[in-house]
Amino acid sequence: MEAFQIHNRETAPADSQPLLDTSVNSFGMIPNLHGVMAEAPTLLAGYQFLHDQFLKTSFTAEEKTVVWQTINVEHGCHYCVPAHSAIAKSMKVDTALNEALRNRETMPTEKLQVLHDTTLALVRNRGVLSDRELARFHGAGYGRQQLLEIILGLAQKVMSNYTNHLADTPVDDAFKAFVK
Numbered sequence: 070m071e072a073f074q075i076h077n078r079e080t081a082p083a084d085s086q087p088l089l090d091t092s093v094n095s096f097g098m099i100p101n102l103h104g105v106m107a108e109a110p111t112l113l114a115g116y117q118f119l120h121d122q123f124l125k126t127s128f129t130a131e132e133k134t135v136v137w138q139t140i141n142v143e144h145g146c147h148y149c150v151p152a153h154s155a156i157a158k159s160m161k162v163d164t165a166l167n168e169a170l171r172n173r174e175t176m177p178t179e180k181l182q183v184l185h186d187t188t189l190a191l192v193r194n195r196g197v198l199s200d201r202e203l204a205r206f207h208g209a210g211y212g213r214q215q216l217l218e219i220i221l222g223l224a225q226k227v228m229s230n231y232t233n234h235l236a237d238t239p240v241d242d243a244f245k246a247f248v249k
Contacts (some may be wrong), residue, residue, distance in 0.1 A: 073105050073108065074104075075101050075104035075238075076089070076104045076107035077089070077104065082108070084114075088110065089104075089107055098243065100243075101240070102148060102149075103117075105233075105238050106228075112228065115228065116229060122221060123136075123221050126218040127215060128215065130160040130161065130162050131162050131163070132184055133222070134156075134160070134167060135176070135181050136218075136219055137226060138153055138157070138170035139170060139185050139188040139189055140188065140192055140226040140227075140230070141226060144192075144234075146226075146229070147237075148233040148244075149229050151246075152244045154167050155243060155244045155246075163177075170185070183205055183208075183209035184211065186202075186205070187205075187216070187219065188222075188223075190202050191219055191223060203216075
């Protein structure tokens with residue numbers, strides 16, 4: 070397979086250069102994922118937009134981590150699991166929660182377990198949930214808004230996870246401490 074280039078501001082297509090500036094402003098660096106995505110400016114722009122929108126959802130930092138890491142682990146993304154471990158730490162999410170997600174263990178609360186199970190079902194069943202799964206989700210205190218916000222997170226993670234599978238994106242030094 071042809072290797073993907075990890076672009077920097079100088080090598081990136083012109084339309085990606087300001088997007089990479091956004092990455093530096095947000096992360097203090099150009100994550101390798103963004104450098105790979107820069108090859109297709111529309112992909113990088115879409116990914117950055119979805120990431121920003123997911124941060125604005127009604128989910129708490131813990132719940133965002135549950136959605137992101139559930140999808141990352143299910144997709145087997147070698148890059149996003151450690152990257153989102155670092156992000157979870159920066160968001161002050163309990164390390165035990167992140168480790169439980171990485172190890173496919175039980176969540177610390179029933180509400181987070183339901184969120185995890187629902188996210189996993191959406192991934193595995195391509196958006197189809199049973200009446201029982203929906204009732205359990207609503208019974209945990211979540212509504213239609215949160216169900217749709219999971220789909221937003223899933224769209225974001227499909228973009229990054231699949232890109233990393235194709236490009237075999239190397240994990241950035243900033244995230245290597247979180248590789249298992």
